[in-house]
Amino acid sequence: MHPFGNKRLLAGAGTLALTLALGGNAAEIKDSLKVVAATNDSASASQEKIDQLARDTRNLVEEYRKLLDGSEYQAAFTRELEELAAAQEQQLASLREQITQARITQQRIVPLMRSMADALENFVILDLPFHQDERIGAVLELKERLRQPDISVSAKFRTLLEAYQLEQAYGGNVESWRGPLVFGGEDLSVEFLRIGRVALYFQTLDGQVSGYWDAVQRDWALFDGDYNRELARALRVAQGLVAPQLLQLPMPVLGNQS
Numbered sequence: 001m002h003p004f005g006n007k008r009l010l011a012g013a014g015t016l017a018l019t020l021a022l023g024g025n026a027a028e029i030k031d032s033l034k035v036v037a038a039t040n041d042s043a044s045a046s047q048e049k050i051d052q053l054a055r056d057t058r059n060l061v062e063e064y065r066k067l068l069d070g071s072e073y074q075a076a077f078t079r080e081l082e083e084l085a086a087a088q089e090q091q092l093a094s095l096r097e098q099i100t101q102a103r104i105t106q107q108r109i110v111p112l113m114r115s116m117a118d119a120l121e122n123f124v125i126l127d128l129p130f131h132q133d134e135r136i137g138a139v140l141e142l143k144e145r146l147r148q149p150d151i152s153v154s155a156k157f158r159t160l161l162e163a164y165q166l167e168q169a170y171g172g173n174v175e176s177w178r179g180p181l182v183f184g185g186e187d188l189s190v191e192f193l194r195i196g197r198v199a200l201y202f203q204t205l206d207g208q209v210s211g212y213w214d215a216v217q218r219d220w221a222l223f224d225g226d227y228n229r230e231l232a233r234a235l236r237v238a239q240g241l242v243a244p245q246l247l248q249l250p251m252p253v254l255g256n257q258s
Helices: 005-126 132-146 153-170 225-238
Strands: 174-183 186-195 199-204 210-214 219-222
Touching: 005 132, 005 153, 132 153, 174 225, 186 225, 199 225, 210 225
Parallel strands: none
Antiparallel strands: 174 186, 186 199, 199 210, 210 219
């Protein structure tokens, strides 16, 4: 027998045993790797599920916050609308009250304006007879306007006040003008002189006849000739022909000559 024959046999047997051993371990390792790989896959899938659940949770939280913010905004907007509605209701109530008061005022002021127009007409008739036709005509026109339904109450009242202001202005100025006068059954052409509402004079154009309005007798009365020159000078002052100066004119008081 070959001296190395047993050794080769032993070596071959050892290699076979090692191969068998390694083969058995490789199968176990392969199975273990499969288990590890499967575990890793399962863990990865589980992590993906966890991540997805986390994302879903964040989305739900965000949507909740949006809904919460929206509900708070809606609540604030609703409160704002309620406050606005309350304020508008107060304004409407105030306007209704004003309209009611305006109607009451209108019901009271219309008769008052008519009464004032009647009083103004009587005043003009009883006043010094200067521009009487013009002034009475203005009052009659005023009364006609007060009866027109298409003119507002405010416009009527404004017209009434303007008429009163015009009459009031006559009391603070001096005026002279030329016009006709029926006196003693004669038609005269005279110069009139008005001193506010205190006195009203006349003088014929030739300066020879002068007179004044007697408020008690409701008629014209004559001055004596001593006042002709003084009245002529007063007429020139009123006409702006001479400078203002002190004049000595009789001032009728209750129809009496001063």
